[in-house]
Amino acid sequence: MHGTRGNDPGGTTDPTDHHRLVREAAMLAGSRGSHRALERLVDDMSARLVGAERAPMLDAIVTVSTEGLRSCWTHGWQPEELTRHVERTTGADVAALLADLMVDELTGYPPASVHPDFFDQLTAVRATRWWPVEQHWLAARADAAGSWSVTVEQMVILVAVLHLAPRLTVLLPVPGSALPARAADHPHHVDAKTLRTVRQLLAKAESTTFPAEAETFTAAAQKLMARHSIDQAMLAAAAAAEHPGGGALGGADGPLSRRLWIDTPYVREKVALVAQVADANHARTVWQKELDVVTVMGHEADLDAVELLFTSLLVQATRAMQQEGKRVTAWGDSRTRSFRKSFLAAYAMRIGERLQEASRAETEQASDELARQGRGALVPVLAARDAAVQAYAEQEFPRVRTVSMGSTHDAEGWHRGRQAADRAALGAPPRRPVARR
Structure with a gap:
């Protein structure tokens, strides 16, 4: 049985090696730990992504980052705000990965279960599904960057920021939850x-x-x-x-x-x-x-x-x-x-x-x-x-x-x-x- 403890990127009971790598790297990035140790973890993850372990490694990165994103929704963050926060703390390249992650995650829900403002804000930050339908968005980003290591390092930083984001007052229904009549009608x-x-x-x-x-x-x-x-x-x-x-x-x-x-x-x-x-x-x-x-x-x-x-x-x-x-x-x-x-x-x-x-x-x-x-x-x-x-x-x-x-x-x-x-x-x-x- 797999599980996680709270929102701490390093606090995991998941025995899966791929998930452990992502969480450990995110913990180092978030705590500004040893840069050399972080480099070794990123190199390990990147090597798996070009070998036989590509699928489980890719799944682990997306799973852990999606957990962080959903935690942010639960804690009151909205797409425009989260984009601003990530861009200010890390830069435009990591914010671009956040845009892809948000598009992939929000479009996975039934449209009626996501407040329309979330999709309006995706448009406002120019977050769109730009990658080919037959390709995973993260792989498309790696191709665009010309290196898995660059993309993996940026994703690790993103995971750290998402898991460490402070709580805000919840102003909109969390994606995937039932919407009140007013939100559903969107007047x-x-x-x-x-x-x-x-x-x-x-x-x-x-x-x-x-x-x-x-x-x-x-x-x-x-x-x-x-x-x-x-x-x-x-x-x-x-x-x-x-x-x-x-x-x-x-x-x-x-x-x-x-x-x-x-x-x-x-x-x-x-x-x-x-x-x-x-x-x-x-x-x-x-x-x-x-x-x-x-x-x-x-x-x-x-x-x-x-x-x-x-x-x-x-x-x-x-x-x-x-x-x-x-x-x-x-x-x-x-x-x-x-x-x-x-x-x-x-x-x-x-x-x-x-x-x-x-x-x-x-x-x-x-x-x-x-x-x-x-x-x-x-x-x-x-x-x-x-x-x-x-x-x-x-x-x-x-x-x-x-x-x-x-x-x-x-x-x-x-x-x-x-x-x-x-x-x-x-x-x-x-x-x-x-x-x-």
Whole structure:
């Protein structure tokens, strides 16, 4: 009887020699053990792959790597996130092997048992079945590399990374499990046309060098997202009134989670910008510092607004920061890093102030319109949704602590950052009537 112990690449009770080789090599790679010992194991595995033991050796590599991949699914990882993690920690070549492994593994399930987002993400990372139907994907990679030893070493590294990947919050059903009705139907609260229009507007705002044009484009995008968020809130409240007792924290219109992966440098300051944007859009954030990832929790329309607005504002902030150039002290030493950290920190704080002002103005305007239409009060509806998001955040992350985002060390950077935030293409709050049901 064969079995494994936990997720430790080296903790195995499997007597099969081929599996032992893969696990032992992965353990060495993951622990950064003896490079010479790892080379010997890789050479041994490569020799078997060109000899009579090719089939069992190939099967062992795929079996152990698939175990690691399935462990990642169980621990909350999704294809785009895992690709990013592997690429950042090992490089593009190992990430290419991960792409093949994910395609081979996910296409082995009945399509109805895999959340559609998994396949959408495969497309996003350009993971496709490129190898000939009569050839194994790993053999095709070895042929492309011109050497089994190169491919085997990369696969060993991949196995180590998969087995050592930390746990994340599970946001989607694990592949192969039963899907809830909402996931199976794959509806989106924000229709594709709206999102496409918003992205086009923000792309224009980011590309133009004229502040007035950027203001116009971003204002139009902001109006679309804000309008949709309020519409969704009122529709959900009306549905809840018609069917009392049917809601739940994670129900069809309940709060959801989304992860935003933050690129270096200046991660802390970019996290502050996410938090400010989220706070103004009825969402909550949790930062997992060791992975440079922020989990944003809120209702779907608000999550879309946070993601799109943060992405656009970060592009604008980065461009403005780089235009400021480098900074040096009177002694000729560089103070560029401290200047830019302070610039982004001030930018985030000022953007938060502007977003809060816009949110209050929009709420007042929409509340007046709803009162005139006799459709009920908006403020209690938004308060109830905020309370639901807070409860959901506490449920998903019961043990969190508030962290200080640090203080500024560069007065000029702080001043310039606030100025850039005042120039950012945020736009005035929407003034269109609230849509009727």
